[in-house]
Amino acid sequence: MTSPRMIQIASGKGGVGKTWLSVTLAEALAAMHRNVLLFDGDLGLANVDVQLGLSPALDLGSVIAGRAQIEEAITTYEIPSVAGATGGVKFDVLAGKSGSGVLSALTRSEIASIARALTRLSERYAHVVTDLAAGLDQSVMTLCTPGSTTLVVVTDEPTSLTDAYAFIKLMSLQDAQADIRVVVNFANDRDHAWRTYSALTNACKTFLGINPPLAGFIPRDDLVRDAIRHQSPILFRHPQAKASEAVRKLARELLVPLPQAAPQGALRRGA
Amino acid sequence: MRLRTFIATDMAEAMQHVRRELGPDAIIVSSFVNDAGDMEVTAAIEGRAQSSAPERPASLPDIEASLEQMLRDRLRAQSSPRHREYAAEAQPAAPVHSGMAFDETLIASALDAQAVPASLRDALVAAASALGHDDALAALAHAFEVRFTFEPVPLHPQSPVMLVGLPGSGKTVTMAKLAANALIGGGAVDLITTDVARAGAAVQSEAYGKLLDTSVRPAANLDELSLLLDGRAETRNAKTCFIDTTSINPFDRSEFAALKRLTGGARLAANVEPLLVLSAAGDALVLSEAAAEFAQLGVRRLIATQLDIARRLGAILTAADRNGLALAQLSVTPYLARGLASMNPLVCARLILGTHEKHAEPQTAAV
Incomplete structure (x- = not known):
């Protein structure tokens, strides 16, 4: 398996740090000199642009309204370097329509056409990172394009675990070959992360016959909140933060092919 | 999946809680000794709480x-x-x-x-x-x-709605039902038909118009329709507008092209929305293919008719699902007044399971 081109960040439940991970993963991949597009797929409540402090003149709403081609709605976001205002890495952003809710009324065929347009766009990029909406409704599942790598963000809260499980179940039913991986957020430590991951994957193994691997975990880190509040990329504002290092590690490992020989029972259906 | 966490003094006690609360099929997904020294066990069970005798309907719904x-x-x-x-x-x-x-x-x-x-x-x-x-x-x-997506046509849609569909799907009566709903809801309606050439069409439109106490204005072609729509704009006519069209065979290229010109022109003239009226009494594959053609005209939702004949929703659901069309309304009675019901997830589920949510009966206090 080569490094994933289409990367979707999902969660089932809202409020688990999905958008933050999407933004930060895009930054981390861009910092590794990868050509990245960050797409705000949370059509009902887009806020990638808010986290980045962007005010794009054109966005997905402009495309849907017929005022722009999808390529024209792409904004380049340049991360300033730690040392100064220039020389930073950059990545492209296709923003939603922040706070308007206008995109939540799209029909499934319109969403499917967005997914197709995104697939076409992906040919120009090494990676397209999509921030999917929370929930399991059709707009989320329609944006899940076949062949993508889906990172399911989960925390130790029971509601997060059950919603992440429901998402994985629907995703695997929609695409039996789906590449689904788990990211544990707000982990107190490695053991805590592993317990959370194991709880989710034990259920997946028993009930679904699949064993999604752990892509990584993000430690609980107050500096994340600080970066979000300042609408500033954490990799720039707090490059040494534990969460920054965790996302960089996640990005590095995403580029490494998954081992072919899976553990016993892994990725096996119908067990 | 149901997930429950139990905290007990030891594993045996935790397991007793798990079996009692979730039943013998529950699995342990996580167990560890927490900071307080207690055993914390998280168990899961797929599906629902156990039910020894699932309540089944005596027969599948009518x-x-x-x-x-x-x-x-x-x-x-x-x-x-x-x-x-x-x-x-x-x-x-x-x-x-x-x-x-x-x-x-x-x-x-x-x-x-x-x-x-x-x-x-x-x-x-x-x-x-x-x-x-x-x-x-x-x-x-x-x-x-x-x-699915559910987008019922509102009582008074802001833009005119143009009904399109296969022959015999019930477009004209559906327009009359939409108009009746709008009138009952306290609005005025403006009815137009482009179905002027078909034998009996004028009589049918006139009969419905008479029932609704309104006239149905004919438009023989796009030019005449554009004039009527322009006239609405110039006079700031705020009446709810529905437009009936001639049925077409969407697989006949000339008929399809003619309707495409009409829908495209109407959209440009007054942002007219083409709305598919689809009879449930048809083969799922044929209806899906036909709906795919109509979708090319910009149709994004459908009204289902003749469910009383088809007695099955399968073809309608297939056509909507395969073409990403939203479900708007369904015809529930041949009568014009209240003859359409808005579709929503619960309506579909009720039709399929033949069951209804339990209503609490109003209580009368004795004095």
């Missing part, structure tokens, strides 16, 4: 009986001052309880009885199962919410 029940419900609701708002009808109902326990086999059988294709049936059953409802009706309604 869709006609469901339509009658739906009409009775609508009339009852409309007789209540609290429920007169048409808009409220378009909203999915609050969480429901039908008393029918969730059972995958039951839902699959009910979908089979509706001639829902296996792939769509499996997807709906999977979605119903994934969401953890105990109640079959609530689970299936939620699955419909996940899989």
